[in-house]
Amino acid sequence: xxxxxxxxxxxxxxxxxxxxxxxxxxxxxxxxxxxxxxxxxxxxxxxxxxxxxxxxxxxxxxxxxxxxxxxxxxxxxxxxxxxxxxxxxxxxxxxxxxxxxxxxxxxxx
Amino acid sequence: xxxxxxxxxxxxxxxxxxxxxxxxxxxxxxxxxxxxxxxxxxxxxxxxxxxxxxxxxxxxxxxxxxxxxxxxxxxxxxxxxxxxxxxxxxxxxxxxxxxxxxxxxxxxxxxxxxx
Numbered sequence: 001x002x003x004x005x006x007x008x009x010x011x012x013x014x015x016x017x018x019x020x021x022x023x024x025x026x027x028x029x030x031x032x033x034x035x036x037x038x039x040x041x042x043x044x045x046x047x048x049x050x051x052x053x054x055x056x057x058x059x060x061x062x063x064x065x066x067x068x069x070x071x072x073x074x075x076x077x078x079x080x081x082x083x084x085x086x087x088x089x090x091x092x093x094x095x096x097x098x099x100x101x102x103x104x105x106x107x108x109x
Numbered sequence: 110x111x112x113x114x115x116x117x118x119x120x121x122x123x124x125x126x127x128x129x130x131x132x133x134x135x136x137x138x139x140x141x142x143x144x145x146x147x148x149x150x151x152x153x154x155x156x157x158x159x160x161x162x163x164x165x166x167x168x169x170x171x172x173x174x175x176x177x178x179x180x181x182x183x184x185x186x187x188x189x190x191x192x193x194x195x196x197x198x199x200x201x202x203x204x205x206x207x208x209x210x211x212x213x214x215x216x217x218x219x220x221x222x223x224x
Contacts, residue, residue, distance in 0.1 A: 004151065035213075041217070042199060042215035042217050043152075043213075043215050044215070045210075048210040089152075096154065097154070097213070
């Protein structure tokens, strides 16, 4: 079966750095997405990786290793507004998105 | 720009009643999707449409139906609601053509409670 694994919850301190991991086992691979979802709101797109390596976008970076079935989202200079759930999703061989259950990130002052 | 509009925002429904969740997009995206989101689970695809006039079944289609008469609208109908359909429903769209990422744009969600 297809599976996306990410930690259920993480806690970090304002101003610090946090890394949220995502491992996947899917039938084929056509890209990996990270979305941010604040409580009670819709998910919003953060990043997309289709080739191995690091994609940097401001305070957020996303890394992909296709051979290891592994990605991480790196958040730097954490702000209280970064408290949210972070969803990892992989596009499989049929171009359908397989979603992880999300990682709830709690930022403490 | 409105993006994707869903209605209603929330609804309480008696078991056995029918309900249509509306979804409209103004981005001219070819693909549209309906997901449900339940606590502790990832987003699960109910139905999708790759282009106007076509629809397909997702991971959890039973008890739901959709139509795609035009590019902009993608309503989701529950013919006879059951308590297990209590969930938050998200409509989404994407532009799957061209060289873009095909990222999804989501509506604000519809919270449905079936009693």
